Amino acid sequence: MVKLVCTLGTSPGGIFETLGNLRKGNYEAENPIPVNIKEVYVIRTSDKAVDIAWKLVKAIFACCGEKDVTISDISLQITDITSNSDYELFMKEVSSRISKGDYVDFTGGRKAMSVAAAIAAKELNAHIVTTIIPQNEYNEIAQRAKGLKEEDIIAGGNRDCRVDFCSLTSKNARTILLQ
Amino acid sequence: MVKLVCTLGTSPGGIFETLGNLRKGNYEAENPIPVNIKEVYVIRTSDKAVDIAWKLVKAIFACCGEKDVTISDISLQITDITSNSDYELFMKEVSSRISKGDYVDFTGGRKAMSVAAAIAAKELNAHIVTTIIPQNEYNEIAQRAKGLKEEDIIAGGNRDCRVDFCSLTSKNARTILLQ
Numbered sequence: 001m002v003k004l005v006c007t008l009g010t011s012p013g014g015i016f017e018t019l020g021n022l023r024k025g026n027y028e029a030e031n032p033i034p035v036n037i038k039e040v041y042v043i044r045t046s047d048k049a050v051d052i053a054w055k056l057v058k059a060i061f062a063c064c065g066e067k068d069v070t071i072s073d074i075s076l077q078i079t080d081i082t083s084n085s086d087y088e089l090f091m092k093e094v095s096s097r098i099s100k101g102d103y104v105d106f107t108g109g110r111k112a113m114s115v116a117a118a119i120a121a122k123e124l125n126a127h128i129v130t131t132i133i134p135q136n137e138y139n140e141i142a143q144r145a146k147g148l149k150e151e152d153i154i155a156g157g158n159r160d161c162r163v164d165f166c167s168l169t170s171k172n173a174r175t176i177l178l179q
Numbered sequence: 180m181v182k183l184v185c186t187l188g189t190s191p192g193g194i195f196e197t198l199g200n201l202r203k204g205n206y207e208a209e210n211p212i213p214v215n216i217k218e219v220y221v222i223r224t225s226d227k228a229v230d231i232a233w234k235l236v237k238a239i240f241a242c243c244g245e246k247d248v249t250i251s252d253i254s255l256q257i258t259d260i261t262s263n264s265d266y267e268l269f270m271k272e273v274s275s276r277i278s279k280g281d282y283v284d285f286t287g288g289r290k291a292m293s294v295a296a297a298i299a300a301k302e303l304n305a306h307i308v309t310t311i312i313p314q315n316e317y318n319e320i321a322q323r324a325k326g327l328k329e330e331d332i333i334a335g336g337n338r339d340c341r342v343d344f345c346s347l348t349s350k351n352a353r354t355i356l357l358q
Contacts (some may be wrong), residue, residue, distance in 0.1 A: 114290045118339040
């Protein structure tokens with residue numbers, strides 16, 4: 001079964017949308033067919049703001065659909081990529097998680113994370129995808145996310161959907177298959 | 180002779196610093212030796228803000244050193260990467276500019292541009308580098324750049340250095356060789 005492997009930064013932006021678009025066959029490619037994905041790996045640093053973004057992703061998945069999907073948190077013991085060894089650690093981790101035919105979404109996180117994930121995908125014969133959220137919508141979502149309390153976000157992850165987490169997903173996200 | 184091939188976005192951030200650091204051997208790698216680079220290719224979109232960033236890069240090179248270097252502007256007829264065909268155009272262009280042993284800096288521009296440049300570098304046996312500018316310094320430089328008039332920036336590119344363009348370069352930029 002193919003997986004979706006995503007990088008994550010300080011915004012939840014795109015992971016839920018990428019998954020939905022791939023599953024519906026709603027993405028830009030020569031022959032966009034629905035992809036049967038039931039497993040998502042989120043690879044990220046352990047920076048505080050990224051921790052919150054992960055909790056938001058978890059709450060969005062718990063409260064807004066795609067409920068038959070398993071979503072796994074892969075948190076590295078670094079808070080940023082600022083050295084060659086950070087990059088190598090990230091590359092090693094992301095490479096170990098990708099199998100042939102998987103979908104790798106590099107939309108979130110630092111550029112060096114995106115580059116590592118895309119190179120790993122290329123080498124392992126996985127697909128490379130990205131999701132574009134219009135800038136104004138992205139900013140609105142970021143503003144809404146900022147207004148949430150951490151305890152409500154954690155509750156959301158446990159399917160206690162006391163906040164409208166679905167307003168944090170983009171209605172106009174476009175997913176592009178690059179390879 | 181090896182070249183430096185750089186992606187550029189809306190900020191001039193990093194190109195001048197990457198070149199200086201490579202030439203001085205002042206970068207993070209197992210065995211950082213000075214790299215004799217005399218040619219820089221800047222690959223970018225033709226978005227208005229990116230045009231300005233290019234003019235700033237040109238003015239910085241004209242007014243702040245590295246004067247024995249030829250810097251070439253490669254401007255694509257797209258304003259952003261929002262589709263598979265934009266990505267392929269960018270990939271084709273960047274691949275055609277990279278030779279074995281060149282240095283490819285993916286620091287500037289959209290993530291999809293960085294990914295395309297890094298994948299091309301990997302395939303063509305070029306080096307991959309990135310330069311990290313501390314966030315506060317980056318923001319200060321962006322603020323200073325915003326305050327400049329376009330006519331002064333253009334004059335700078337013609338070596339009429341009526342503005343302190345060197346204040347737009349980072350004193351604490353760190354360049355990392357990733358491959």
